[in-house]
Amino acid sequence: MRQKYTKYGLKSQKLGFLTAGRENLLSIGSALTNSTNLKSLSQELGMSQTTVSRALNGFPEVSERTRQLVLKAAAKHNYKPNTRARRLATGKSMTIGHLVSVSKEHEMVNPIFADFIAGASARYAQSGYDLLLSLVPDEDEFTSYKELAARSAVDGVVVHAPRVDEQRIAQLNNLNLPFVVHGRSSNTVEKYNWVDVNNERSFFRATQLLIELGHRSIGLINGVAEMDFAMRRTRGYRRALKENNIAVAEAYITHSEMTEPNGYKNAITLLDLPTPPTAIVTSSIIMANGIRRALDERELKLGRDVSVITHDDDLSYFRDPAAVPVYTATRSSVREAGRLSADLLLKTIADPGRDPEGILLDAELILGSSTKPPRPR
């Protein structure tokens, strides 16, 4: 007799060992697939699988009486069509992929992604889509997209944290996989779907506000320079200075991953300059916390001694219900961006011929208590 090498053979052996008492494979098989299926449901109802399937999926070709009978029986057994079978039959994955890259340097996961996904997830759920999440080392990003596409595991993907030069956009267009970018990529000429905040304008306004208050030495504590949002924010900052005839001091500009310790470290660097800035604009409320710590350490008071404006993604665990918020901020809900991205992606999947669309959100400039005119020397 032929020796059994197959996976199944091995497994059944193992199972048999563990579940002594079972006499055959069949009983184990049925123990694994415990739930009601379409076949048994239709048999119980004395109808064909077709009719039951149609009744459940809302097709008009089944009488109302039949539909009610089917729905009642389905509810009774808590029947839900098997996802795996349904996906194979329909040829759709009903799944959206989110690939979030984890920076190699600090193994950092951008904290805004949780709130972004919270927004998107709700939309997917409404439309019956699942969310496939994968955190990948940033050098593996494209490989991961390609693999998802090749094994057709998803119907679309969201691209997080685009860089100024973003390869993924062209690559995804080639793969013919619907996608939406959260953010934009300046050096990309192709058309693509995106949802972004008006970074340039909001940092222009923030800087402008500080200038109007009388500040002339304004620091910028920004994210990593390769990131598109960071580049745009720097541009807004520079433009404001330029339009007000203030020279840009390169030493006032720092770029780094947006962690609290980096906010602290960069603020210390600025504060220890021969002529330290009297105001700071920063890209993240997490960094703002680090800046506050630096001020504290240098015995300086936020607002009174140094003004700070931060970008505020309206993260749920920093949301400030106070009438006057702590930080003057350019605020834009990243959760709302998640919702909009999801909507856009679902629209694109439903209608592949659709022209790519860009959605530009305008951050509000919210006045808090961290900005005051500079202290007279």
Added chain:
Amino acid sequence: MRQKYTKYGLKSQKLGFLTAGRENLLSIGSALTNSTNLKSLSQELGMSQTTVSRALNGFPEVSERTRQLVLKAAAKHNYKPNTRARRLATGKSMTIGHLVSVSKEHEMVNPIFADFIAGASARYAQSGYDLLLSLVPDEDEFTSYKELAARSAVDGVVVHAPRVDEQRIAQLNNLNLPFVVHGRSSNTVEKYNWVDVNNERSFFRATQLLIELGHRSIGLINGVAEMDFAMRRTRGYRRALKENNIAVAEAYITHSEMTEPNGYKNAITLLDLPTPPTAIVTSSIIMANGIRRALDERELKLGRDVSVITHDDDLSYFRDPAAVPVYTATRSSVREAGRLSADLLLKTIADPGRDPEGILLDAELILGSSTKPPRPR
């Protein structure tokens, strides 16, 4: 002739309209399924689908020469078995579900979940599993698990943020769906898999340290009381006071969602008591930031005027590379917890007969600069 009501009928009409030029459905169909499949690959190789499948899946029943030929051809076409088909055929979903509940009150997503998932995700990827993420309003939690099980969309789930009284554990045991709890549930007698930090002991130690420094009035700014971790931390805190014959002042204990503004608010409450505490223990580094802000506002200095110990989940965007960290902290990497949870879940799925296991992590007590003896009055 019968009128076409079917979904497909409708859709093909729509597609036809949008893609003028295509003559028939077939061509559209093939445009959608663009990738190579097993059939075409085996035809090209002049082998049966069986042989190709076996060669790719590492079965020993295919000669080395054949395997190499197959692998080469597969690589050439970037062939990956279609996920949907494979899952139906094997009867496995190769997917782990993470249901993260979003609190109704603040729509808050616990910030630790991103790092936890980063840890788990890497493990899943290694074993060929996908991660299905769903953020659900906390009242829908169980419905969501039930639905995932009914449509057999996942092979196992992770339970986040268990409460002292946690219904989900018994429910999941009934569903016969493998699961791991991140944390524990005190009032649950059933056995289940869990990965948790020794919350009781670490808060005992933290409180003990403050007492040894000379503090007698110690506040506790904790998470929501229903959460199991919060209850255990309170217990450790109380035990330390008790063992040192210090009366517990209920006014020194606050419970709330762990946001920065709540940290601030609760700290202000404590600091404005007739006899304010000289030290505070808190459950989250985010709250610790709020506490620092409160100290700042009351013109108090962290460490010198009020000592603070925080629990530190070692979140990537707060990770402090400084030799002496800002906060004295009970530290335990939540990312490591994610890895361990994933390992445990995958083990359970591979071997369903396995006895449930609990993994207890011990938080380190890290000395930082936020703890000093109390200031003499």
Added chain:
DNA sequence: AGAAAAATCCAAAGCGCTTTGAAAGCGTAA
């Protein structure tokens, strides 16, 4: 009443893979 139209239902054919049970190929011993 009879024919046409509409409504309702069904058997069967996939979806793209894995797995089974059997057949074919191949070297070696009798």
Added chain:
DNA sequence: TTACGCTTTCAAAGCGCTTTGGATTTTTCT
């Protein structure tokens, strides 16, 4: 040469659903 045991390959049967093209029943219209 034949027979035997391995090794290697294959045709075919599902997995549980959706969708097709018809078949059957009911309603509507003349």
